[in-house]
Amino acid sequence: MAQEFSAEIGDVLAGVGPRLRRLRSRRGVTLAALSAATGISTSTLSRLESGQRRPSLELLLPIAQAHQVPLDELVGAPEAGDPRVRLSPRIAHGRTVVPLTRQPGALQAFKIIVPGGRQDPDPKTHEGYEWLYVLAGRLRLVLGDRDLVLRQGEAAEFDTRLPHWFGSADEQPVEILSLFGSQGERMHVRARPSGR
Template sequence: MSPAHTIGSRIRTFREERDIDLESLSKNTGLTLEYLEKLESDAIYPSIGPVQKVARALGVRLGTFLDDQFTRDPIISRISNENEADEALHTGRIPRPSYTYHALGKGKNDRNMEPFHVRIYPDSSERKTTSHQGEEFLLVLKGELLVVYGRENFLLKPGETIYYNSIVPHYVGAAGEEPVEILAVTYNP
């Protein structure tokens, strides 16, 4: 992926266009200056939570950083190659992706929902929960999905769904040693 099409470069571009310095962004997001510097230089794979905090602070949709095509309604998406993701994100501390995302709403710039086809790889790092405003709907397509929601654990299999308020701390990951594929739809007010 070219530098102009990475999450970090998009964040930096939007921040600079709004004349917001990193210190202000850090204050408005609760993320450390060091973390934001690494994020903008693509030195880390961020999880959705921090990217969503940055999107809110900059006044843009989460999808602004995950896709950049703009077309007219209706939008039709095809996943042609499971090895070619729109973006890769990571939940742990090691610099390899745990998630690959195919944004399914690319181009619909007035959307309220963010649909994704997500492939989640097993990750042995700490199951760190995140919380943010909005709602999430997940449909398991392949494999087994572990969802930690508050103090409860849910194990979902293909064909099963979960729909929850994302303000409650939650974690989503592969339940076993095999990758899991899901359809994820998020709503961020």
């Protein structure tokens, strides 16, 4: 593993010189002009571009400033990882659950599709805190001794140590977003829903 990492660094460093030369040539800047702008001697710049001099931060920072480019452009830093979450739906208790977060952590997001049809509530308790938002349909939420119906655009949040259950309020499926956090984690909502 360490050898692979070292080889990867070597490849990145080997590509710096040609990248510097291409950037300077594209901009029509001479070695002498770059030397004047950076305070780095023309011989050092030439050796850097040819790969005879190992790039260092002290050399690359003034060059990046002179060309007005980010440092990672000079070294060819890899792009950040793909931020898209690969959706992998699964069926749990007859519901389609789509995880919307990749990494395990304090807060998890899910899209849940609950099939239509009346069901007998079976409230459960567990550690955590949950926030539900109805995307489509009507959600029946049993929370302690309360029996509520949430419509599209409505949200609810609750401590999951309170007995709770949710399902479709009618014969139609309901789609919800669920944010679930460990005990003490709460969702902070900045906008207030409109009153009905």
